[in-house]
Amino acid sequence: xxxxxxxxxxxxxxxxxxxxxxxxxxxLGILRPGDQLPxxxxxxxxxxxxxxxxxxxxxxxxxxxxxxxxxxxxxxxRKSLSEISSHQPKLLSQLEQWLRRAQDAGLxxxxxxxxxxxxxxxxxxxxxx
Amino acid sequence: xxxxxxxxxxxxxxxxxxxxxxxxxxxLGILRPGDQLPxxxxxxxxxxxxxxxxxxxxxxxxxxxxxxxxxxxxxxxRKSLSEISSHQPKLLSQLEQWLRRAQDAGLxxxxxxxxxxxxxxxxxxxxxx
Amino acid sequence: xxxxxxxxxxxxxxxxxxxxxxxxxxxLGILRPGDQLPxxxxxxxxxxxxxxxxxxxxxxxxxxxxxxxxxxxxxxxRKSLSEISSHQPKLLSQLEQWLRRAQDAGLxxxxxxxxxxxxxxxxxxxxxx
Amino acid sequence: xxxxxxxxxxxxxxxxxxxxxxxxxxxLGILRPGDQLPxxxxxxxxxxxxxxxxxxxxxxxxxxxxxxxxxxxxxxxRKSLSEISSHQPKLLSQLEQWLRRAQDAGLxxxxxxxxxxxxxxxxxxxxxx
DNA sequence: GTGGTCTAGACCACG
DNA sequence: GTGGTCTAGACCACA
Numbered sequence: 001x002x003x004x005x006x007x008x009x010x011x012x013x014x015x016x017x018x019x020x021x022x023x024x025x026x027x028l029g030i031l032r033p034g035d036q037l038p039x040x041x042x043x044x045x046x047x048x049x050x051x052x053x054x055x056x057x058x059x060x061x062x063x064x065x066x067x068x069x070x071x072x073x074x075x076x077x078r079k080s081l082s083e084i085s086s087h088q089p090k091l092l093s094q095l096e097q098w099l100r101r102a103q104d105a106g107l108x109x110x111x112x113x114x115x116x117x118x119x120x121x122x123x124x125x126x127x128x129x
Numbered sequence: 130x131x132x133x134x135x136x137x138x139x140x141x142x143x144x145x146x147x148x149x150x151x152x153x154x155x156x157l158g159i160l161r162p163g164d165q166l167p168x169x170x171x172x173x174x175x176x177x178x179x180x181x182x183x184x185x186x187x188x189x190x191x192x193x194x195x196x197x198x199x200x201x202x203x204x205x206x207r208k209s210l211s212e213i214s215s216h217q218p219k220l221l222s223q224l225e226q227w228l229r230r231a232q233d234a235g236l237x238x239x240x241x242x243x244x245x246x247x248x249x250x251x252x253x254x255x256x257x258x
Numbered sequence: 259x260x261x262x263x264x265x266x267x268x269x270x271x272x273x274x275x276x277x278x279x280x281x282x283x284x285x286l287g288i289l290r291p292g293d294q295l296p297x298x299x300x301x302x303x304x305x306x307x308x309x310x311x312x313x314x315x316x317x318x319x320x321x322x323x324x325x326x327x328x329x330x331x332x333x334x335x336r337k338s339l340s341e342i343s344s345h346q347p348k349l350l351s352q353l354e355q356w357l358r359r360a361q362d363a364g365l366x367x368x369x370x371x372x373x374x375x376x377x378x379x380x381x382x383x384x385x386x387x
Numbered sequence: 388x389x390x391x392x393x394x395x396x397x398x399x400x401x402x403x404x405x406x407x408x409x410x411x412x413x414x415l416g417i418l419r420p421g422d423q424l425p426x427x428x429x430x431x432x433x434x435x436x437x438x439x440x441x442x443x444x445x446x447x448x449x450x451x452x453x454x455x456x457x458x459x460x461x462x463x464x465r466k467s468l469s470e471i472s473s474h475q476p477k478l479l480s481q482l483e484q485w486l487r488r489a490q491d492a493g494l495x496x497x498x499x500x501x502x503x504x505x506x507x508x509x510x511x512x513x514x515x516x
Numbered sequence: 517g518t519g520g521t522c523t524a525g526a527c528c529a530c531g
Numbered sequence: 532g533t534g535g536t537c538t539a540g541a542c543c544a545c546a
Contacts, residue, residue, distance in 0.1 A: 005250070011535095013529060016140040024243035050531050087234040088244070094227055095248045102220050109253065111212035114153035116245060119224045121134070124238065142536060168518065179538045184520075192321055200519045201437075201546035263508070269403040271521060282501035297533060308523045313535075329534045330531035341498035349489050353506045356481055363474040367511065372411035373475070374503060377482045379392070382496065398520095400544055437546050 001038050002031060006047050014049060018057035026066065026077060029084040037067065037075040130167050131160060135176050143178060147186035155195065155206060158213040166196065166204040259296050260289060264305050272307060276315035284324065284335060287342040295325065295333040388425050389418060393434050401436060405444035413453065413464060416471040424454065424462040 002025055006017055025031040038046065040054045058075050061067040068078045102112050131154055135143055154160040167175065172183045187204050190196040198204045231241050260283055264272055283289040296304065301312045316333050319325040327333045360370050389412055393401055412418040425433070427441045445462050448454040455465045489499050
């Protein structure tokens with residue numbers, strides 16, 4: 001069952017963080033069509049959050065066509081985001097290796113995030129060209 | 130002079146994006162103590178944003194001790210965040226290589242961001258242990 | 259509940275006066291961790307001021323780690339400044355005695371403030387040595 | 388010759404700080420009618436400040452009738468603020484004693500300022516009644 | 517022209 | 532109803 005996390009200092013709205021985490025989990029194949037999301041109550045137990053906020057996130061996911069609420073039984077994944085490739089596990093482990101090297105080079109979390117943001121940004125720039 | 134960018138869809142508040150970009154630039158050594166930030170009005174010209182929002186970001190940076198606003202002349206970097214290591218260029222190019230491999234494997238931007246978020250998250254979790 | 263006051267003639271920015279009053283109240287033990295500050299709207303009702311200005315003061319206090327804004331419920335004290343000593347009540351009454359003597363000697367408020375500013379200034383100077 | 392000081396962190400406009408310091412010095416009898424204020428150039432040498440700002444402060448003091456600019460020779464005190472009493476030296480030394488006791492009780496500058504602000508505030512309140 | 521403060525008012529996220 | 536973000540626009544202090 002998906003475990004949500006909330007970063008209260010990030011400035012990103014809570015409902016948005018939930019949505020992003022579900023989307024990411026679908027994209028990574030962690031959640032597959034038919035899988036159930038934790039119930040609102042379970043989420044409330046996991047992290048301190050207002051049930052309405054969870055509802056809102058689930059509603060928006062449903063509007064995006066990604067999930068389906070079945071009255072009485074829960075919320076379920078409907079669609080895959082089909083980015084899953086067979087190379088994915090390898091890519092993930094390579095990334096984790098890189099992270100370890102960055103840490104060994106003395107970079108803290110913020111430094112690593114700076115590098116990642118920089119690299120992602122130049123990638124997006126190139127994409128535009 | 131630093132060029133700001135705004136991602137209006139990300140859910141991250143604009144002032145926060147500006148702060149992060151300055152912090153990152155300092156961490157990557159792109160901005161060094163004594164360097165000037167673009168004036169509030171220049172930022173307003175660059176990206177469409179209200180001067181107050183820029184001002185707020187600059188003020189928060191000043192409260193963090195990173196910058197100093199000098200009335201009549203501009204806003205300047207005060208402190209370094211000195212995460213810069215000699216390995217940095219190599220790390221950056223390795224990351225960019227990884228990104229290219231991920232793209233070649235058919236991952237789109239959202240898929241890549243999912244992988245990166247996942248990897249960063251597990252790294253932070255491990256850090257706690 | 260803390261009652262704010264604004265001296266519009268002092269030249270001190272309004273948001274700064276609010277911050278100082280909260281800090282002082284914390285230092286005097288009038289406000290303790292867990293206590294609630296008046297809501298932004300209450301402050302607006304109390305003194306004539308723009309909500310944004312109050313908000314700015316509260317936000318700066320939060321950045322200083324002294325308070326915490328909880329959406330939906332209010333703003334609360336987080337940290338003590340713990341300068342409170344058992345001698346404090348005695349010191350306060352001695353100060354008030356001195357003030358009465360100064361008034362009896364014919365000094366007006368501005369004259370008293372001049373003396374206080376002078377004494378505080380020499381104290382700070384000595385502190386540097 | 389009066390020595391100006393500027394507290395850049397106080398939020399109080401520089402020209403206002405200069406004015407206040409002259410007023411206080413007159414009130415404490417440090418400056419008496421006929422005494423000369425430092426020339427603009429001298430002030431600029433003392434503290435880092437724009438000559439225009441000093442000019443502005445001197446102009447406002449003249450508007451208040453407190454000083455008089457004599458072309459070619461300088462700016463001079465015209466009026467006393469006549470708060471000077473024979474008790475004043477004694478009051479000042481008593482205040483300084485009190486400050487020493489407060490420091491000995493472990494209070495830092497901010498704690499002392501909190502007490503002083505509190506006492507001055509209640510005095511003003513009573514004054515109104 | 518540059519930073520800084522303040523008001524007014526809209527809209528959002530959350531409980 | 533509470534905090535938070537953003538825009539618009541005025542005015543001030545300073546170089």
